[in-house]
Amino acid sequence: MSHATDIGADRLPAMSRPRLDRLFRSSPPGEIPRGTGEGTVLLGLGPRTNAVAAGPARRLVRQGKVFAVDGRELRNPVTPFGIRAVRARVHRDASWPDGGACIVLDHAHTALVAHRIRDxxxxxxxxxxxxxxYGGRRQVLDFSLTFRAERTWNS
Structure with missing residues (x-):
């Protein structure tokens, strides 16, 4: 992935919501991810609050994302068993807050439960x-994805 900054995932939980928003706006889209990204919920309320929320969220619903080899789709592992149940289409598009390029993870036509979700x-x-x-057009929360190993799946 290309990047203008070099922020480690460990620094993100300490950032406030406005700082996360500024970092997002100033960062490039990079390449469409491939493989497994470990997810962490970022509430923008400081490291302690994020740590309290991240554990249960990771175990239950927000365990990360597994991107297909071709980069056009992903699956979200959910439940304590990591079932890859929630699909999304992946493509480049304009970001809602600033109009700049970003990678969109669109659940609108692939996930019954999350059809109003756009990442x-x-x-x-x-x-x-x-x-x-985003839930509808409302910003709900932030998250990070850290890619350690290139484990991929074919659709």
Whole structure:
């Protein structure tokens, strides 16, 4: 992934929501991810609050994302068993808050449960993406994806 900054995933939980928003706006889209990205919920409320929220969120619903080899689709592992149940289409598009290029993870036509969810991601460091989740047009929360190993699947 290409990146203008080199922010480690470990620094993101300490950032406020406005700082995460500024970082997202100033970062390039990077390449469409491939493989497994470990997800962390970022509430923008400081490291302690993020740590309290991240554990249960990762175990139950926000375990990361597994991108297809061709980069056109992903699956979200959910439940404590990591079932890859929620699909999304992946493509480049304009970001809602600033109109700049980003990678869109669109659940509108692929996920019954999450059909109103749109994620936008940009590269903020080596193998680290910062993402924003929208429910409808409302920003709900931020997250990071860290890519450690290139485990992929074919659709």
């Amino acid at each position: 936008e991601v940009r590269s903020v460091g080596r193998a680290v993406c910062l993402g924003t989740v």
